Amino acid sequence: xxxxxxxxxxxxxxxxQLVNYWMNASSEYLVxxxxxxxxxxxxxxxxxxxxxxIELDIREKPSYALIWDVDGVPSxxxxxNNIVYAEEAQMHLHLWHSGKRKSGLGTKLVRMxxxxxxxxxxxxxxxxxxxxxxxxxHRVLEKAGFQxxxxxxxxxxxxxxxxxxxxxxxxKEAILDD
Numbered sequence: 271x272x273x274x275x276x277x278x279x280x281x282x283x284x285x286x287q288l289v290n291y292w293m294n295a296s297s298e299y300l301v302x303x304x305x306x307x308x309x310x311x312x313x314x315x316x317x318x319x320x321x322x323x324i325e326l327d328i329r330e331k332p333s334y335a336l337i338w339d340v341d342g343v344p345s346x347x348x349x350x351n352n353i354v355y356a357e358e359a360q361m362h363l364h365l366w367h368s369g370k371r372k373s374g375l376g377t378k379l380v381r382m383x384x385x386x387x388x389x390x391x392x393x394x395x396x397x398x399x400x401x402x403x404x405x406x407x408h409r410v411l412e413k414a415g416f417q418x419x420x421x422x423x424x425x426x427x428x429x430x431x432x433x434x435x436x437x438x439x440x441x442k443e444a445i446l447d448d
Contacts, residue, residue, distance in 0.1 A: 273375060276339040277382040279390075280347065284337050285320045287344050289313055291366045304401030306431040328390055329355050336386055338365070338379045346376075348383035350391070351427070358395040359387060362427075363407055376406075377413040384414065384440055394442050399426045402434035411438045415445075 280288070292300075293313050300307060311319070323333055335349035346366045350359035363383070365376055387396060400407035402421055412418070416438035425432050 274339075274341050275375070275378055275382065276342075277336050277348070277379060277386055278339065280320065280324060280335040280337050282321065282324060284344055284347075285317055287366070288320065288335070288337075288347055289316050291347075291364065292316060302401075303404055304426065304430045304433045304435075306429060309429045309431075311429070334359075334387070334391065336383050338375075338383075340375060340379075346379065348380065348387075350387055350396070353391060356392040356394070358397060359391060359393055360427075361387065361396050361398040363398070363410065376410045380410055380414040385445055388442055388445055396440040398438045398440075399424070399435040400438075401426075401430075402436050408436055408438075414440075416440050417444075 333351040338346035348363045352360040419437040
């Protein structure tokens with residue numbers, strides 16, 4: 271039986287699970303995603319940031335998270351930041367439970383999330399720049415229809431160390447063709 275998938279905006283009830291994903295992750299897992307452990311926010315700061323995100327109007331959000339429900343259970347999230355409303359945003363993807371990874375769910379959930387981000391934020395472009403040494407998101411992005419642009423060195427986010435990333439792009443026209 272195929273899993274029932276739902277992508278929806280984050281709600282206050284989702285915050286503890288999302289925060290637990292980050293707070294309970296092993297150091298090895300976080301570093302494997304390119305996280306600088308010294309830059310990780312504490313539980314309270316992360317909770318407050320997510321609460322504020324939920325309260326803001328869509329046009330004012332500095333970040334916007336979607337929850338991935340698998341068979342009615344919150345199982346991951348996809349979020350964007352560096353949002354320029356009606357233009358572009360930077361996407362991040364996270365399946366919370368290792369048992370759900372490598373199952374094809376990520377690709378389906380990313381496709382659903384991309385459509386939602388383009389619609390809700392009226393985007394023209396969506397970018398994603400995962401750590402070059404983390405192969406999983408690159409497989410998902412390619413299967414989801416993102417175009418590989420380049421590999422380069424940067425500090426991709428507020429909680430990352432300097433690293434090589436692979437830059438992927440999705441254009442509005444590409445999702446309209448689906």
